[in-house]
Amino acid sequence: MNWLRSVPLSQTARGAGVAFLASILYSILSFVTISVLVRGMSPDEFGLYRLLFDTANLAYPLALFGLQYTWNQSIAATDTVAEQSKEKGAALILCIGICLLAIASLTFGANILDKVAVLGQYSILIPFAFVISVPIFRDLAEGILVAQRKLTASAVTLVGGQVLVLSAITVLSQPLHIEVVAYASTLTVVSCSILGIALTGVSFQSLSRYTHYLLKTNLYFGLPVFAAASIVVLGQNTLQLATGLRLDAIEYGRLSLALMIASMVTLVPSAIAKAKFRDFATSAAIGNLLILQNVGVTLIAAIGLELFALVYVYLVAGKTYVELLKYLPFLLLSASLQGQADLFNRFFYAKKKAKVLTNISIILGTLSTAAGLALIHYFGVWGVVATKLLTSGLVLILYCMAYIRHLSSQLD
Secondary structure (H helix, E strand, O other): OOOOOOOOHHHHHHHHHHHHHHHHHHHHHHHHHHHHHHHHOOHHHHHHHHHHHHHHHHHOHHHHOOHHHHHHHHHHOOOOHHHHHHHHHHHHHHHHHHHHHHHHHHHHHHHHHHHHOOOHHHHHHHHHHHHHHHHHHHHHHHHHHHHOOOHHHHHHHHHHHHHHHHHHHHHOOOOOOHHHHHHHHHHHHHHHHHHHHHHOOOOOOOHHHHHHHHHHHHHHOHHHHHHHHHHHHHHHHHHHHHHHHHOOHHHHHHHHHHHHHHHHHHHHHHHHHHHHHHHHOOOOOOOHHHHHHHHHHHHHHHHHHHHHHHHHHHHHHOHHHHHHHHOHHHHHHHHHHHHHHHHHHHHHHHOOOHHHHHHHHHHHHHHHHHHHHHHHHHHOHHHHHHHHHHHHHHHHHHHHHHHHHHHHHHHO
């Protein structure tokens, strides 16, 4: 494994460009898809739809037990295409098994809870637990292809899947209903993810050996990261549960739309982190210029999205969603802070700094969950906004402190 192999700057620039373009296209297509749903679904059904998929997107890491970190890191550290293909085959089989187990567990658990407690809007999980396979397979395909530096293939898989989702719901009869949209989205995303992995080379030779290798590696790398990250993930899911129970479907739909707009601020940090992932593994530092560029473009994106939201809400979404303009600026600020933290997170992840990730996860998960439960309970939507700001600000401070300590250790 040649970790010291240099990567030309032009290759990094091309990789960042491909990743950024893919992120832009994916976000545009996702937003167009959401706009079709906003116009084609009732506000109540749109809110339930967003609750369902938001919950799946937050809950899925709990089903993977850190394997997403392990197979990404392992494939990134493997030089030969033949070995990568065998690891991809083992990862795909593990992913399919995990999905089936997660769907069965969610369905069974929700049925039991619905009989002994009031699930409210979360009873939507009972017939639609299968949507958890969407983020699991999307993360699998994107993570593995980025780890291989197959950024074009990752872009085609990601964007192609969203094109098919948009095409499917566009040709469906109006008004749109949650069951049709859920099935169409799941089938297209899962199919495209598997196809993307298969077309870039997958082998099931020595399947038992490589599956055992990934599971064994997970014990000392992925699982410890998961154990620490689970504090944050459990906290996020607890806050998600509190949000879904505190808000009605229409309020939740407005909040989810605002969060989606704000999340586009992180497109540039995400693209840079993907392109630099393999380089971070051997670099002593991120680079001051890269950090400053990241801050600058993130702030410009936040201002642009604020102006875009004004036009979008009044011309497309309609008066039901005007309320979100009051708290969107705070969510944009939160996303900007998170975008900076994500760059540091990817740096420590690439360098296998599991202890750094663990410590930050413990602190962040504990404090943000405790504060968030109280804020959401008493202030509703504004409590969610305050929690987002608190969490993003705290995580950035923690990563900056860890990065300063890392730089100091390099000088010793």
